[in-house]
Each structure stands twice: as C-alpha cells, then as structure tokens.
Amino acid sequence: MSPDPFRDDAPGGALGDGTRVVHAGSPVGGDGTPLVASPVFASTYRLSGPPSGPYQYGRQTNPTWTTWEAALGQLEGGEAVAFASGIAAVSAVLLSVLKPGDVLAMSGHCYYTTRALARGLLTDLGIVVRFVDDSDLTDDLLDAATLVWLESPSNPQLDVSDIAAIAARSHERGALVAVDNTTATVLGQQPLLLGADYSIASDTKALTGHSDLVLGHVACRDPDAAAAVRAWRGNTGAVPGVFETWLAQRSLMTLDLRLARQAANASALADLLVAHQAVGVVRYPWMPGDPSYSVAVRQMRRAGGLVSFVLADAEAAERFLAALRIVVVATSFGGMHSTAERRARWGGDDVPAGFIRFSCGCEDAADLLADVSQALDAAFS
C-alpha cells in the first residue's frame, strides 16, 4: 500500500492546506477513472441475496458520502460522519452521548439553537444542563459532567476557548469534550488534534462557502463514538442529500483560497472599524489586543473571516445595514458574499442592541472597505 500523503510523517513532510483540500477524498485510479471525487449516486442498490458489500440502502450508506466523509476525516484527523445540517450533527452528538441524569456543561455563548435544544429537549429528557463560561469549568463541575460542549470561536461573540487545556482537565475528571468548529472550519482549527473527542461543524457555512446548501458533520477520535453517531444518523434519518454532498466536495477544493481572502478582508475591516469613532467594541480574535488574541494565535492554524462590532444602538445599526450597497444583510455567514446582520434582532444572543456580526466574503478589500465606510458615514452623518 502506498503511504498516506495526509500523514504528517509521510515522505516529503506535511502537505500544505491548498494541497490537502484539493486532494482530500480524491479517488486514486488508473487511466480512464475519474479525476475528481464523488459523482452523484442518487440510486438505490440491487440486493438479491444476503447483504454483502458496503452499499445496500441509501439511508445507511452511499458512495457519495463515502468520498465526502473520507475527505473530512483526512482533514480532521479522525472518522467523519456527514449530516443533513449542522444542527443535525449537533443533535447527534448530544443525543447519542447523554442519558437522563447526565450533566452537560455547555458554553453559554454557543449558537442559540444549540442552547435552545439543550434548554428544551435535553432538559425535558432529564439531562441536567449547566450553561457556563470557560472559567466556570471547576473540578467539581467536571467531576459531575458527562460532556463539556464548547464552541470556538463562538458565534457571534467570537470568544476562543483553550481547547487543549479544557480537554486535558475534562479527561482527567472523566468528562468528554465536544467542540463546535463551525466558524473556524477544519483548516482554521483541528479540535481532535487539540484533544477534543468530537469536532462538529455546520458545513452550511465557510467549509462549503457558497451559500447554496445546508449540511453538517461530526468527526470523532474514537471509532466506537463515530459508530454510535453513525447509528444515530441511520436510526433518525438525519441524512445528507447526495446532491448537496457532491456540491460540498466540489466547494471544499477552494477552501484554502476562500479562507485566505476572507481573512485578509476581515483583518483590513477590523483595522478600519477600530479607527472609526462611531464604532464601539470590535472583536476579531486575530487582532492584537482582542481578549481572545493570545489563545487564538497559539491554538488556531489561521485567521477567519468573521468580525463583530457594536454600534450605538439598534437604530444606528439598522441605519448602517440599510446603507450598505455591496454587503448583503443576511443571517448566514462564511460565504463568498460579505454578509452582516444585527444579531439582537433574533433575541437569542446575549449581545447589545447595536451588535453586528459581519462575515467577510471574497470581494476585493478596497470595495468592501469603501462600502462599509460609506455606510458608516451615512448612518452617522
């Protein structure tokens, strides 16, 4: 067997991010076999005798998922299971791990539907949910907890948790650790390699990055944990569509390029915002002086495209959003188009009324900065 080029100790050393995403999950074949991975297999499978081979029924397995999950697993450093959405991936971990009476220590700053799921369904099932800051993860709580749930950087506050330190302490005290890695993507941060047991992402966002599909995945270090998550998917039917999966595989190849442009735009935008007198707190974890800067640069592999900032109040924020010409007001993020929204419009996040989450896309920096400048002028003149 030829050596696995994704291993860091492969001959020639570790591959760069651009190479990794172009080749992740690629089939290796001879002349006449496809160059690109994942033709769409939307078919059912012939099965005339006892089950044999990997493909029998489309809710359990199909070749399009196999290729996509191989790509994700190579990038994550574990075994990946693809889901119909990010929240399906979130639920699969929460509900396959936790039983009535178990304690879940969940970051109070994580995605609001994740918190709503914990507060509602999990509590109704008799699971004890504690919403915490990282500093609340005391030895006593970790002794009691079955699962610690982190989201880093968090959406929308962009707080970064020290995953390696929390994972080490949690494991010493018997708790598992799950990290929602949506905002970073696997090129920005590899939770499994930092010690987490589960890495979860909404692939609706930057990982696929074209604002044209809804998907999610879970990656696990322990194959038994992956098997439990996979069984959960089959039993609940939270399966991804093959066409979306194929689109995702196609989009993955440009992840390195997209993230590089998004991060360059975000860094320039953060500088502009910090210097503007109408803008209050600006959060960008890779900006020196940000509260998460030291842990972000130590732990993360690269910067991301999300910036958050606070304008005076709801009216000022709405005036700013209404004046934008290129940037689109939308509630998703991580795509090619720059998007922004006033998060407090939903009521689910602990943020000021004028808080804006801004997702830098792949437009030219000069155009983006000019648009934001004119919108700030229009909002505050």
Ligand SMILES: Cc1ncc(COP(=O)(O)O)c(C=O)c1O
């Ligand atoms: C951090 C995070 N996790 C999970 C989700 C849920 O993902 P999806 O919308 O793909 O179900 C989102 C969606 O915004 C998110 O931001």
